[in-house]
Amino acid sequence: MTTFEPAVEDLLRTLAPQVVGVLTRRWGDFAAAEDAVQEALLDAAAQWPTEGVPRNPRGWLVRVAGRRMTEQVRGEQARRRREELVAGQIPVHLRSAPGADAGDEGAHDDTLTLLFLCCHPVLSPASAIALTLRSVGGLTTGEIARAFLVPEATMGQRISRAKQRIKKSGVPFRMPDDAEWPARLDAVLHVLYLIFNEGYASTTGPRLRRVELSHEAIRLTRAVHALLPDNAEVDGLLALMLLTEARGPARTGPDGELVPLAEQDRSRWDTAAIAEGVALVTAALPRGRVGPYQVQAAIAAVHDEAPTAADTDWPQILALYGVLARISDSPLITLNQAVATAMVNGPAAGLALLADPPPTLAGHHRLYAVRAHLRELAGEREAAITDYRTAARRTASLPERHHLSLCAARLAAREGRRATGRSSVRRDNY
Incomplete structure (x- = not known):
């Protein structure tokens, strides 16, 4: 994807998890779906620079990746049949090409379902988070390794093992029911937090911000919030993202250079996002146990509500960091x-x-x-x-x-x- 303009790279990064979701829903094989989508992205890299971006890029990726999946399934069927003939066994039926939804070119967004699949309890929290960052966030293995402060090779092995464990477990591709939420929610929120951070402050490359990542993290967090409107930590995470992203336009100068918080033009901050974030965290804090996202959102609110850098209430921020250090x-x-x-x-x-x-x-x-x-x-x-x-x-x-x-x-x-x-x-x- 390095041959593309940044806008097209951003588009593919956003579409990839959606296409993985479509294929996983159809075939029920997450690992194979991700492999097929990676091959479709390579096809896009070869064709789109000369032929142009298709009118429906997601539909194009679904069709091309779907053909790859069909080829994989047929090849697997043929291999199984040969083995069964040799062994004299009764043929075992394998799901083949897609059924009623074969004409679906990606109109249904399965990204949230994919997010919860990658955060299934069959995986350790660290493996679930790493796999989700790769499959849903579209982060590279190196970027994820830097977020975890571990070597890239170690992270690559962790992601590979997680994919295989999902495949062997036979986990269904569906949203969790009420009883399953507690076991998955912490990992889901942490993943969304890390995706947002990589978008707001990119750890690598020529851009300080990758807006498509931070906006996708906010979109998915809003979706989780709609499912769990009374969860204080979901409120806190959404508030933290809004209060932080509100400063985004002032964080870079005319040539994309970094502008420190103390030197930012606060008139460029998004006042509507600040108001929504402050309202969310204000409502969340009194509702039971206080979690790390609520505290971080409260810190962000103190920064955002200061008219100037000199007016920042640093004693309050220091007190909040003391609370945060005790719980996280x-x-x-x-x-x-x-x-x-x-x-x-x-x-x-x-x-x-x-x-x-x-x-x-x-x-x-x-x-x-x-x-x-x-x-x-x-x-x-x-x-x-x-x-x-x-x-x-x-x-x-x-x-x-x-x-x-x-x-x-x-x-x-x-x-x-x-x-x-x-x-x-x-x-x-x-």
């Missing part, structure tokens, strides 16, 4: 808590929290980026320059790399001017 074990929370601590108690206090970071953060570019920022605030310019440069080398996001490199260059230039000034003073004294 995430190394990235430590980084955010360190920033909030620095804004309330000074940069030295924030740096103290990073003196012994969690092992999963060792070598992660965000650790160096946060530490660089706090060291700059503390006046430790040379150490900050080193950390900015290390963070820039370690990130795979080109806009982040450019921003971090500029931060290092700005500080280095300032240090150079200071050194020149000190040298001039010494010369004047002799």
